[in-house]
Amino acid sequence: MDLKTYLDTTADQVDRLIFRYFGNSAGELGAATAHLLLAGGKRLRPAMLLLSADAVRKGSSIDVMPAALALELTHSFTLIHDDIMDADEVRRGVQTVHTRWDEPTAILAGDVLFASAFEFISLSDAPDAAKVRAVSMLARTCVEICEGQHMDISFESREDVLEGEYLKMVEKKTGALYAAAAGIGSILAGGNPAYTDALYHFGRGIGMAFQIQDDIIDLVASAEVSGKDRASDLREGKKTIISIQAMEKGLDLSSCRRDLSPSEIDQVIGQLEELGVLDYARDMARELIMNGKQRISILPASVEKDLLLELADHFLARSY
Numbered sequence: 111m112d113l114k115t116y117l118d119t120t121a122d123q124v125d126r127l128i129f130r131y132f133g134n135s136a137g138e139l140g141a142a143t144a145h146l147l148l149a150g151g152k153r154l155r156p157a158m159l160l161l162s163a164d165a166v167r168k169g170s171s172i173d174v175m176p177a178a179l180a181l182e183l184t185h186s187f188t189l190i191h192d193d194i195m196d197a198d199e200v201r202r203g204v205q206t207v208h209t210r211w212d213e214p215t216a217i218l219a220g221d222v223l224f225a226s227a228f229e230f231i232s233l234s235d236a237p238d239a240a241k242v243r244a245v246s247m248l249a250r251t252c253v254e255i256c257e258g259q260h261m262d263i264s265f266e267s268r269e270d271v272l273e274g275e276y277l278k279m280v281e282k283k284t285g286a287l288y289a290a291a292a293g294i295g296s297i298l299a300g301g302n303p304a305y306t307d308a309l310y311h312f313g314r315g316i317g318m319a320f321q322i323q324d325d326i327i328d329l330v331a332s333a334e335v336s337g338k339d340r341a342s343d344l345r346e347g348k349k350t351i352i353s354i355q356a357m358e359k360g361l362d363l364s365s366c367r368r369d370l371s372p373s374e375i376d377q378v379i380g381q382l383e384e385l386g387v388l389d390y391a392r393d394m395a396r397e398l399i400m401n402g403k404q405r406i407s408i409l410p411a412s413v414e415k416d417l418l419l420e421l422a423d424h425f426l427a428r429s430y
Contacts, residue, residue: 111413113420120160120178121153127179142211142219146186149202155181155291158421162295162309165406165414170299173235177244177298180230181291184248187223188255188287190216195263224252236298244294251290258283265349273354280321281314288317292418308405315402316422319395323426325350326391330379341366341375351391352382359385399426 111119132144156178160171171178192198193206194216200206208216231244261279265271292313296306328343329352343350344366356363361381370378382388399422409415 111417113417113424116161116417117152117154117157120157121151123175124153124156124179124182125150127175128182131179138211139215139218139222142207142215143222145204145207145210145219146190146201147182147223149204151182151185151202153182154421155185155287158288158291158313158418159295161414161418161421162292162301162313163299165309165409165412165418166296166301166305167299168412168414174295174298176230176233177294180227180248181287181294183223183227183230184252185287187220187227188259190220190223192259195259231294231298234298236300240297240300244297247290247293247297251286254282254286258286262349266347268349269357271349271354273351273358276349276351276354277318280318284321285314285317288320289314305409308408312402312405312418312422315398315405316425319398319402319422320425322351322391322395322398325352326388326395329375329382330388340372341370341378344375344378345370351394352387355387355390356382356385359387361385361387395426399423 128144128147132140132147135141135144159174159178159181163170163174189201190207193201194208194213198206199209204210206216207219211219227248228245231248232241234241234244236244258279258281261275262283265275265279289310290313293306293310296309301309325343328350329341331340343353344363345368347353347364347367353363363378366374366378379388403419403422406415406418
């Protein structure tokens with residue numbers, strides 16, 4: 111099975127589970143809780159968990175499917191709360207939860223998803239000790255995500271954000287959940303500590319690369335590809351590896367915090383390319399991917415290991 115087929119199949123399986131458990135949710139809160147889940151998604155975190163499980167014990171993915179759903183619930187919880195903080199109105203082509211309902215309902219919907227994630231991990235077919243370790247890992251991960259989000263918010267009022275601070279923020283906000291997906295998959299499948307550690311750090315590294323690639327895509331991709339207005343990070347003054355490197359190279363992007371025409375965006379891209387800023391970001395993402403792939407070299411040869419390696423490359427090669 112090639113990676114695209116695997117991802118499509120996994121997304122279909124997760125979608126069917128979501129519909130089974132959330133498709134007929136009762137009441138306003140139930141509808142708000144299900145809203146973003148039912149809007150679709152690539153389901154990359156569940157795929158990471160299932161591949162990691164099968165990479166350490168072939169056939170174990172069926173036993174840990176509830177945990178795969180738990181990772182998607184966690185991801186959706188973070189998106190609902192992020193949308194409130196960022197005042198976004200559209201997510202996955204539908205109204206955001208706080209826009210469709212109201213902020214209190216959206217906060218509670220996110221809380222329901224957060225709590226449900228731990229319930230679904232406990233439904234996995236795995237030893238109790240493994241489930242306790244998995245729950246502990248997810249709990250720690252949720253703390254890291256909150257810390258990363260707070261860092262991201264705090265950066266908005268600063269002009270002196272350092273590259274190391276940005277990377278720590280990305281590690282917590284994005285890398286941590288991919289790390290948990292891979293680590294929890296290994297734990298529940300009975301992976302030894304060395305395999306679990308390798309998969310955990312693999313997920314963290316390629317998750318960070320995923321976010322750096324998103325920074326690039328936001329700038330150079332069309333709205334159809336990125337899912338948001340082109341160069342929205344520039345207009346909002348977000349601190350990304352691109353803006354941080356641009357500042358270090360002497361390029362002030364503060365004048366871009368306004369509506370920009372396509373030609374103005376192209377002009378900024380040209381300046382960033384000339385200064386080597388975009389190549390710097392691309393090289394950083396490549397290095398994270400390379401290091402992540404090296405981490406799982408200790409895993410035994412398998413189709414699932416090969417698919418994990420392909421998934422890492424997929425994170426880097428996503429279309430502009």
